[in-house]
Amino acid sequence: MRVFILNKRGKPLMPCSPAKARLLLKEKKAIVVRRTPFTIQLTIATGESKQPVSLGVDAGYKHVGLSASTEKAELYASEVELRQDVSDLLSARRALRQSRRSRNTRYRAPRFDNRIRTKRKGWLAPTVENRINVHLSRIETVLRLLPVTKITVETASFDTQLLKNPDIAGKEYQEGEQLGFWNVREYVLFRNRHVCQHCYGRSKDPVLNVHHLESRRTGGDSPGNLITLCETCHKALHRGEIKLKAKRGRSFRAETFMGIMRWGVLNRLKASHPKLEVHNTYGYRTKHARIANGIAKSHCADAFCIAGNFGAKRLGEFFFQKQTRRNNRQIHKLSILKGGIRKRNQAPFEVKGFRLFDKVACQGEEGFIPNSREIARDYF
Template sequence: MLSASPATSAPKGSPRFDNRIRTKRKGWLAPSVENRIDAHLSRIEAVLRLLPVTKITVETASFDLQLLKNPDISGKEYQEGEQLGFWNIREYVLCRDGHVCQHCYGRSKDPVLNVQHLKSRRMGGDSPGNLITLCETCHKALHRGEITLKVKRGQSFRAEAFMRIMRWEVLNRLKASHPELEVNNTYGYRTKHARIANDIANSHCADAFCIAGNLGAERLSEFFFQKQTRRNNRPIHKLSILKGGLRKRNQAPYEIKGFRLFDKVACQGEEGFIFGRRSSGYFDVRKLNGTHISAGISYKKLRLLEKRQTYLIEIRKEEALPPLPEGRGLRA
């Protein structure tokens, strides 16, 4: 008779699912997601060190998935009239469909988007499963009877799950690290509704202003813009060794004539950052939006203002963004 040893006597070092990090630590997130979360939290902590903040509001998503699933949900957030519910549904449908016409998929080149009922509002209601994104061209052709939609009613919320992971994690970590502060969440459709209702020009600063909720405050015309820089600190950057033990150098030296990559400098009467360097002492100086101040200027004409940091800071004038190329309402 043959006997078998227990499964627990597997060879040492054999792969096991118990060794996977996701089974060891609850709440594991991919390193790329963790990096984005840490970047957001570090900027919030920087503001908290400078200003006497008493309340934090985080825009967690473009739409409220809970309200979509249960339109009868109660609470002060849902007692502001039917118009807010309309904005929530519309933003969800546009985001779900990738802001692309679901009939021609952009072939018409029409930038105006409408949210169309698959069945009439009386028969199918305003639920997301009965709505679809159509461009203005296809929308008019549908009502003229020239085209027929092949899409059926009913779509899941699966596509939005990953997008929401990072945003909710930021909110929950803020609540845990700052129990002394009031930490709330809001949604993009509420922000957009507040901006339009108060006739505020579309911009990233305007959205932040509406998220804060103090719509009577006096606004500034400038804001601080920050950009995170790469560190080049991975082992692959350190261990490229040639024969003879020499480290491979396919780039200019780390520092040239007292200047380094991403140093903030005064150049031709403007403030900019070094985005490129040459061993000869000539530098590529740009704004953080990529605008060239000089593509190749001598170090003799530069003045160092600030050594490079992980986050580069630039003062910008607030400018209104162009309106989104979308329709304004649900149409049937």
């Protein structure tokens, strides 16, 4: 991997080889400002020679691929794994607040009438906003390391109705599967012919319930996640006495996210960097370019194809980054000890000079402080 260089003012220059970086550090002409990726900053003023650098961004729901290259060589390659726990954490917080309102403690009235953020134009769900911000922050990281002149982002538009029904056409787009039904529950009962999908009426229980195959927190209330069960089978299922053979239908969460995100990232990039060329491309073009050039499928490879410099010599490695939760804002544990004392959930921010996810060297190996302050306290 090349060594990234910043000038005396902190602006990015073209990267150099490790040998040249060692020479600059030995002669005290540069200092180390970052270890991963290895970056140095010059302490003397020098002439700046730059080349056109193209950055390709393979946007995604679970992973982001980045590749920056010139006509001759690939300069940067990375793959980012996005968080998948934002929805669960929001649901847990909502459940905690609802239960707190029903307990015999101080009353906390609902504040939904006071929340105007959802009424503002351009508001996005927290899960979508988080992923968009990660895309933008990773792009900003590359812009701080390399003199990028062009950014190309792969956007995608999915027709979810066509994915469900390949023969759909015309006015059928306006006549969805729930047309004529009052709510989702009524549609699910009609779809299953008002028959329990486990015992098929053998229990003789006339009461029917609608059951979530996946929890409502993760699977939602879409018809593909709902099934009809009689009350007898429903209670037996929750007691763990029976198991269902039915599987959840296909989820279109990733496709929906990409449809929302595709213009969000592009427009925000254009607004924040008006002097850069910011373009978009599509997945079918990336696939054709990858196959035509005989490149194996990966997120970094797609980003390399998106950048458009097919004659550049590719790097044999890439940076892997995993997005993690920064802080846990829960102040107290849920369980109450004797005497009505609630144990604090928060640990000190710094333990013997180390913080969460610090990169450390231990017994000849490099690693990170784990996601537990108690473990960090035991080790250090």
